[in-house]
Amino acid sequence: MATEDKPGLPELQAARRKGRGLLFWAFVFSIFVNILMLTGPLYMLQVYDRVLASKSVETLVALSLLVTMLYALMAVLDYARGRVMARIGARFQTALDARVFRATLQRSANPHDRPACTAVLRDLDALQNLFVSPVLTAIMDMPWTPLFIAAIFIFHPVLGWVALAGALIIVVLALLNQVVTAYRVRMSQIATQRAHAFAEQAHEASEVALSQGMRDSLQTRYKRLRNLALRESMNANDWTGIFTSLTKAFRLFLQSAILGLGAYFVLQGELTPGSMIAGSILLGRALAPVEQAMGNWPVLQRARAGWKTLERFLSAVPLPEDRTELPVPGSLLQANGVTIMPPGAKKPTVRSVSFTLEPGHALGIIGKSGSGKSSLARVLTGYWPMAAGEVRLGGATLNQYDPMHLGRHIGYLPQTVSLFAGTISENIRRMSLESDSKGVVEAAKQANAHEMIMQLPNGYDTYLDGNENQLSGGQRQRIALARALYGDPVLLILDEPNSMLDAEGSDALNQTVKRFKERGKAVIITTHRPAAIAECDMLIVLDKGSVVALGPRDEVLAKTIADPRKPRLATARPGKSNKVAM
The missing domain is CATH 3.40.50.300 (P-loop containing nucleotide triphosphate hydrolases)
Structure with missing residues (x-):
């Protein structure tokens, strides 16, 4: 499908490009980290084939000091790579935070879309979490798997073919994992989102729920939704666990097989003991990224689902067109x-x-x-x-x-009056970060709320925790009226x-x-x-x-x-008492 048919896709791609420069350095660090991964096999090769043969303590000490420095360097580079990946995720989220939040506000006009608006914010978090998870670094390490297997071929062709066949089997297991678990993971995510949405609705209506004796009924319904989500989650985790366990067990078996086969060739004089040990370590290192990626496969699947959801969501709420700023209009x-x-x-x-x-x-x-x-x-x-x-x-x-x-x-x-977490002054000035005491007080006076606000413990600086019960309904309504009057509309x-x-x-x-x-x-x-x-x-x-x-x-x-067929009000005159006549 063409990009024009997916308006949300270019925005996601643009946000991803924000971290392109950092991603380059992450690849550079990965190159050196994987080269340094050869430190262990080479050290083992030298110890078995040179140090033990020559019985030289000086050589052992020199090799050990060198290995210590190389491992320290690898730790620094691996840590730097992790920091870089975390910042790529932060840049991605920063590039989309405002856009997604604004889109959720627009879509919230439809009450049916409000649960989806809450879920899409979690989708953005899932994409950001992908960058800090080990799965991306494991994918960066996978291109080195052929190099490590090629090194095993150098030791002995038979060991190389066994390692290559084992690597292909693990790749097949990874692909089967994706095919078998994708649908189950998606169903688990949908069920979890439904449970969260119901919990949020119950919390918003807690006053009615508790005062009308609805607690047990709501609790039972929530428990059913959570149990369904748990069943779907366990089903997905069980299938993912099967492939993860198979991969881990097969990798360990393959390392032992290489070790046993290497021992046979040592006995036949076709291989040195050092090469036998080094080959087993290299195989473990070659297959580790695949196993690590499979262990974190749900993170990748969750991020992929989040990417598709965000793409659809942003496509449904396109960016507003640039409009010429008009002067302050008349009141007509x-x-x-x-x-x-x-x-x-x-x-x-x-x-x-x-x-x-x-x-x-x-x-x-x-x-x-x-x-x-x-x-x-x-x-x-x-x-x-x-x-x-x-x-x-x-x-x-x-x-x-x-x-x-x-x-x-x-x-x-x-x-329905809604106030936000902040002071009364911040609520009146529409949560603007810029202080405007004069405008706030003027709006409150126009709403005849100034005296009421001054009677509160901290006046305009009284902190409100959103729609909590610190204020009466009438007080909240008068503060909201002052907010409506703020800015001289x-x-x-x-x-x-x-x-x-x-x-x-x-x-x-x-x-x-x-x-x-x-x-x-x-x-x-x-x-x-x-x-x-x-x-x-x-x-x-x-x-x-x-x-x-x-x-x-x-x-x-x-x-x-x-006309008795029409809705009626008694005649309303200023200063007179009026009664509804329906």
């Missing part, structure tokens, strides 16, 4: 015929929605649960793609903006912004919306609570994904109250 928002098909869904949840939101105005989107309010909010932020239609901000369609720049222009408060999209707020918090939210409008900015609020639309100028009523009412707030409310 236009939606024309917007139809939404959520990622992974088979039918649209929102159909042909059109409206225009002028600067300095607020638009409320109301409707029953499941009517498409949150789906529309996600599309208006650029998080979800549209199946049809277009959305323009400041006259330009959303896809004309770079996603990073668009996120600065649109403040978004999702229905031109459009504010609030999805159920008062779902966790008390009366005081709802009033503060309305004040925030009012001030935002007074600055000539636009606001969109999706809600089913009347208090949230007190500052809305326009209303859209959604029912089953379609617009059933659109216009000034009071007129729309009057129509929905008069």
Whole structure:
């Protein structure tokens, strides 16, 4: 298949090329390491054939000192080769870390893809682990196997042919190992990933699991998945173990066979004792890389599977196109015929929605649960793609903006609030590494969260461990609102912004919306609570994904109250108490 059909392949190849220079030096070190591997056989040859024959202690001492220095040099070179290989793996991972992480964020828009997003990060780790494992150095040593076998031919042709036949048998065992175990290893990996994905889901929903008595049921399901993964893993390991054990036993037998056959030729006067011992050692050294590679074969198989998965994953999430950086847009928002098909869904949840939101105005989107309010909010932020239609901000369609720049222009408060591990200040400034105390405090004041934050033990420097329970739901929502307001966006999209707020918090939210409008900015609020639309100028009523009412707030409310078939809210007036009438 052509490279053009695999968009992710060039990225992986480019990352691999990052370590090409270091790989050259690893090969250079391998050359000298394998040459120094001849130290043992040559030393044995000299001791048996020269030292014992001459009974010279001086020769023995000189040879021993030389061998000591050579082995020390080999240790240094082998250590250097290992360090170089580790850095090749680090360069490979560094080249792809940001790209893979960004791709996982994009694919996470589809809930069905989230387990795969977590797994693909482990695939990248598997590729990095390949470089630090012994399997690659063993592969580098394999080209020296013919040289060592050729040296055995020099000692005696029969020994050489036996060594060559044994090496071919071990290679056949290695190929059979690949054919027989590849499918089983892949099934083991899939089963393990499913178990990990279920465990992550259970941890994320631990509050519900423990409070609703689901612990034993979840534990039983997890145990079944783990048992399946263990069975698949043991099956794969058993087959791999068979070939590994066969290879090891056959290599030891072959060394003994060479030794025994060499002894016969010594008795026949066709071989010296030193050559007999050296031949056995050389054979062991010639076959060691193959045995080592087979022992670490699961690492290689895991890396190969990870390479293919990454290739498919990156192909599915191509690099974003370079876009001309547009100036800060105006607050005019236009939606024309917007139809939404959520990622992974088979039918649209929102159909042909059109409206225009002028600067300095607020638009409320109301409707029953499941009517498409949150789906529309996600599309208006650029998080979800549209199946049809277009959305323009400041006259330009959303896809004309770079996603990073668009996120600065649109403040978004999702229905489910997520905070990250870091201080409150870092969360408000959207986890930026650059300190901006002035901007953070200003955003918190706009969200009417400043006083609440100051009452915490360490104020803005209070450390949050993600979505832990240190803060109440209302406090997290107000901090998330401050995050949405950070950076002076031109459009504010609030999805159920008062779902966790008390009366005081709802009033503060309305004040925030009012001030935002007074600055000539636009606001969109999706809600089913009347208090949230007190500052809305326009209303859209959604029912089953379609617009059933659109216009000034009071007129729309009057129509929905008069028509019992439509979702209704009591008339919402600023400063008045409002009740839901469904």
